[in-house]
Amino acid sequence: MAVIAAFVVNAVLNLALGLLIAQILGPADFGRFALGTAGAVVLNILLFEWLRLSATRFYSERVRAAEPWIRAMLDRAYAATAIGLTGAALLALAGRPAFGEPALLAAAAAGAAIGIGLFDYQAALARARFVGGLYLRLVLVKNGLALVMMVGTAWTTRDAAAVMLAGGLSQFLAALFVHRALGDPPTAHEAARRRESLRLFMAYGLPVVAANVVYQLMPFANRSAVAAAAGFAEAGYFSLAADIGGRIFSTLGAALDLLLFQIAVLAAETRGHEAGEEQVARNGAVVLALILPSAAGFWVVAPALEAIAVPEAYRGHFVGYTLLLLPGLVALALMNFALNPIFQIRRRTLPLVAAGGLGALVNLVAALALAGPFGPAGIAAAQSLGFVAALLFLGLRALTGPGRLRMPWRDPLAVVLATAAMTAALLPLRGLAPWLALPACLGVGGLVYGALVWRFDIAGLRSAVLARVGRGVPAA
Incomplete structure (x- = not known):
């Protein structure tokens, strides 16, 4: 029931948030925000989605105890991808003098994708372990932060890229909030098992x-x-x-x-x-x-x-x-x-x-x-x-x-x-x-x-x- 409650809250607050952002930014800047957000979603799916899917399909309480290399592989893959995407965001930002607004929106999309990816990963781990109460806390924290940070940024800056970054940061901070609670105890295992899991998950x-x-x-x-x-x-x-x-x-x-x-x-x-x-x-x-x-x-x-x-x-x-x-x-x-x-x-x-x-x-x-x-x-x-x-x-x-x-x-x-x-x-x-x-x-x-x-x-x-x-x- 906690999972269903989380999604009801998430649906209502997301709907309200979208309408508020649209109202504050106006049609033209909201069009820029929506276009950049769509790019962030594409980046998130392209780089992080296969790991989230693998967590929901192959990770569980049994796997947590019996096959710890699976979680280790997931964590390392997420960290490496996030570091690479951060570098791409900085490169896009450096290209702003030459390419103008498209470069800024691209950098904001890459930054937002990192936050979305980490949040979705933590949510997938909570799903796989059926810890509904923790999942509910994760969603509530994310929505509270997003409401304050995105609406506040939109109101003060009227800038689509800044609002996108605020949205990604709110999800990143929410994921950090539950990171320790969803952590696994360190266990020794062979690196070959991580590589085998990686091949399985990619396929x-x-x-x-x-x-x-x-x-x-x-x-x-x-x-x-x-x-x-x-x-x-x-x-x-x-x-x-x-x-x-x-x-x-x-x-x-x-x-x-x-x-x-x-x-x-x-x-x-x-x-x-x-x-x-x-x-x-x-x-x-x-x-x-x-x-x-x-x-x-x-x-x-x-x-x-x-x-x-x-x-x-x-x-x-x-x-x-x-x-x-x-x-x-x-x-x-x-x-x-x-x-x-x-x-x-x-x-x-x-x-x-x-x-x-x-x-x-x-x-x-x-x-x-x-x-x-x-x-x-x-x-x-x-x-x-x-x-x-x-x-x-x-x-x-x-x-x-x-x-x-x-x-x-x-x-x-x-x-x-x-x-x-x-x-x-x-x-x-x-x-x-x-x-x-x-x-x-x-x-x-x-x-x-x-x-x-x-x-x-x-x-x-x-x-x-x-x-x-x-x-x-x-x-x-």
Whole structure:
């Protein structure tokens, strides 16, 4: 429960923080901030993600005691990468007199990536050891520091690069806060074992990294194209819609993935490969049961959300971009949290690269075709088409053929029908005044969808709740 609480807090504070930064910086500087932050995310995934993935897949309390060289390898690899990235940040900063603002944003992106990488690593270690209380403290400290440091920096400097650095520093300091509590006792072991672990982790993690880099480069390239074609202010409008929607769905999916994937790993480790795959299949149904109705609800309340929460300078753009980007954001969340774990539990991650390549190709072709007649809106639509194409490819690879995952189709069909019923109930409320429409849609949507889930035990959620209440222990 502490992990779920951490993600609820994280989601709310991240949403508020994004809106505050957008309000203070204004569309043009927020466009620069969003573009640089996207670059920091790409750097983090490219350099640190395979180690984070390895920590969540191969590190546990058992491994901590029995195979200490695994943690030693992870620590050394993180330290070496961080040192190299620090050098790259200093080189980019030295190039500012010649290259101006792009060099400054590049240096800030590299600095922020170091903080993001260390925070994600500590969070992954807490996940792997199921220390929910420590994870909650880590998230609370990070969000408290980010709120003070990023908002304060934005208010005093109005500088996108400085706000990015403040964000990276807040995550770095939060990671240092729990570093000692998550440390392992020093144990003698052979260097050869570290090298063997390194080869295993690279073979497992690098295909996932390659796919994720492509998925992050697509929004980065699209934002850059919007900025080049229509200016940084238009990139700011695009980025705010993408960031708010992306945070909602990534946070929802990650909140489940934190627990569900570790349960699948534990099942595979203790009861065999088939048990791990069965758990992954159940996990996928649960993820779909959360993501799909959330997407439908977000579509319904987007106009009310724009009127109530979105800064005035962005109004009139937020809803349009949200509706174009929403299919892609949902597709990306389903890939990351429902389909990718199928290949991760099998340690066969190469299909993820093919899906990413196909998505990038569709994005490029669609952007070239749509940007002329539709402008930035065409680029947003192209991004969604790319992510949907990747989702369809990966879904076909995972759920069809002789090696397909055995998943009963009752649950996905039930989720679609229940979401359709919820949407039909909400549509008459969409025309209400914003302050009435938002709470009415949240209340009615929750009641309708929750009642259907409970009545038909969609994705086994009713059984899981009853098992938890009846036994007082977490249901797998």
